[in-house]
Amino acid sequence: MAQRKEIFARIAQGKLEWGSRISDKMLSMNWTRSAGWTAPRIVPSDKLTLSPAAMVFHYGMAVFEGLKAYPSHSGPPRLFRPDLNIARLNASAKRMALPTVDPTTFMSALRGFVHAQAEWVPQSPGSSLYIRPTLIGTDPKIGVRHSDSALLYVLAAPGGSFFSSGYDGVRLVADPTFVRSWPGGVGHYKTGGNYALTIAPAKQAQDRGFDQILWLSDKKERKVGEVGMMNAMFVFDGPSPHIVTPRLDGTILPGITRQSIIDLAPGLGIEIEERDIWLDEVLQGLRDGTITEAFGTGTAAVITPIRSITYDGVETFVKGNGEIGKLLRKTLNDIFYSKQPHPWMIPAAPFDTKTSFSERKVSVSYA
C-alpha cells in the first residue's frame, strides 16, 4: 500500500523509470502438452521458480505482449484493443512452438486480472497501467526441441509518459551495420530474441548522442524498418496529408498503435499507405520538403516525433511542426481517457477462476 502510493507519487512527478516497478500480483497459467492449460490464478509477483535447464534460459523460447489499462474515472479501468494483443500473442507463440490460448477465455482472464489490480492503475494525467503477458517454455531439458510445458503470466507495471524528455522529438541514427530483422525471419513476432539484439546497438547509438536507431534492411537497399521499438510513419505533403508506413513484409512488427492509426486516419481526412519506403527516399523527401513530418508509433509512447535522421555522418532534420502527429496523439488519447464508451476500450470485469476456465487439452500446431 505504502509502496503503491510511493510509485504513484513518482509517476505524478514524472520521476519513475518506465517499467521499473511491477504491481504486487500477477496472473499465472501453466500449460503441459498432456493436460493443457490450468485455470488462471492471481498470485504474488515476487518470484518465479524454474529449473536452470528450463528452455527459456537457453533457447529464447519466450514471447510477450504489451498493452495498457487506462483509468476510466467513473468505472473500472479499460484495456485498449486487447483482442489484437491476444491475436498477436497467439501468432508469436505458434511461430516459437509455444502453446496458444483460447482468445475468449484469455480475454476474460485479462479483464479479471485488471479488475483485481484496479487500485494499481495510476490516475495522474497521461498515466496508465502497462500490462505485460509473458509466455515462456519451461521444459527442464537442454536438448533443442519443442517444450512440453510452458508458463503464461501477466505482469502489471504502473507508468506515466514513456519519454521523460516530452515531445521534442528523437534524434535517430541510421546505420546498416546492425540489422534487426530479415525476410524469412521473425521480426514480425514479439519474441525475446528480437529485443536482445537491439540493446548493445541502442546503447552504442546513445553513447554517440542519438536517442534511437532507425533500422534498415541492409547496406545496399536500405529499406526503412522500425524506429527503435516503434513503427515508423512519414507524412508526405499534398492536397491532403498522406502517411506512408512500411508494409508488413515479415520484418515489421504489426503494431497495435500502427493499426489503430491506419483505422483512424481516413476519418480524420488523412490518407495512409502501407508500402516499402527507402532511406534515400526519406532523406530526399526531408531535404526537398516533400516529407513534412515523421514519427514512431507504439504502445509505450503512443506517438514519438522524429527530430532528425543521421546517416553516414550527415544529420537531416524534419522541418514541419508535427501537426499530424499531434492530431493523432490527441485522437488516441481521447479514446484512451474518455468517459464515453468506445468499441476499442474493453472494461475490466471480475472473473471467477473456478467457472471461467476448466483444465482442458489445447492442441499445438507448428508454424
Place this chain on the structure above:
Amino acid sequence: MAQRKEIFARIAQGKLEWGSRISDKMLSMNWTRSAGWTAPRIVPSDKLTLSPAAMVFHYGMAVFEGLKAYPSHSGPPRLFRPDLNIARLNASAKRMALPTVDPTTFMSALRGFVHAQAEWVPQSPGSSLYIRPTLIGTDPKIGVRHSDSALLYVLAAPGGSFFSSGYDGVRLVADPTFVRSWPGGVGHYKTGGNYALTIAPAKQAQDRGFDQILWLSDKKERKVGEVGMMNAMFVFDGPSPHIVTPRLDGTILPGITRQSIIDLAPGLGIEIEERDIWLDEVLQGLRDGTITEAFGTGTAAVITPIRSITYDGVETFVKGNGEIGKLLRKTLNDIFYSKQPHPWMIPAAPFDTKTSFSERKVSVSYA
C-alpha cells in the same frame, strides 16, 4: 547416487534422451554492474529463483555455450578446448550487452566444477559429460535496456551418442521459407533467440519425414548456411580430398568442432577451404559426383553424415562412402578419449573458491 546409476545405465543402453537429465550440482556466479562478479559457488541444480520481470524472460538476454568433459580412465576428466568456448561466450555476451568473464578465472572455475562433478562423467564408450555455461540478464525491470545484473551458471548433463539413429546419415530439407540468420544479424553468436526460431520449422521438417534443415540465406541466392544446429562441410573430389565449409560471414556460428577440423585437416592430407557455397553448386556437385561426401559438425554429435538434400520436392543423394567423415571422427575421438596428453584436452582440477576469485568490478563494453 541411485539417480546417477540409473542415468548411466540408460546411457549405456542408448536409451537416454540427449540433454534430458542434469547432474545434481551447478556452478553459479552472480554479476552486478556495481560490484562485478561474485566468487563462483557450486550449488544444487534444482531451482533458479528470479523475478518474473527479469529481462531474460522478456527480451531474450541469454547466451550459452556447450562443451564436453571426457572420461580419461586414468586421471581426472578432460575438457575439449574450453578456451575456445570461453572466448565465444565473451563474444556472445558482449553482443547481447551482458558482462564478460575473465578467461583465466573462468577456466579455473570450469575445471574446478568438472573436478567436483567427476563422478557424473559416464564411462561407457562414446559418452561424455556435456557442460552448459548459461549467462542471463536478471534485472527485474521491463524496460528494454542493458541489464545491471546477470547470472552465469554451468550445468552438467551426462550423455551418450547424440543421434540414437547412429551414423546412417541425416536427410535434410532445404527450404528458404524460413531463414535462420542474416547479414548484420547475430547468427554467429550463441544466443537463445537463434535457437527459438528453429524449433517450429525443425518440427515441421520432421513431420515431413526429414531429420534436419539445411538453412539457406534467402530465396534468391540460396547460399548454404548451417545444417540444423551444425556447421556444414562438403567434400570435393580431386587428387587429394578437399573440404569446403561456409566462411564465417556473420551468419554462421564459429563452431569449435568446425575449427578443430580446420586445424586438423592439413595434417591428414585434407585441404580445407572456407568460402561461400551455394545450394545450386552443392546439388550440381552431388549429381555429377564432384561432391563425394557431406556432413555436419558440432559439439553434440561431432560429425553427422548427410544422406540426402531435398529441395523443391527433389531429393538428391550423397553417393560416397563417407570415408573423410569417418577419418575425422576417428581422429577427434582419439583425441577425446586417448589416455595420452593432448594440448586441446584440459584436465579438471580442484579449485578453491575462496582464493581463486575475488569480488571485483568488471567493465562491460558494448558491441
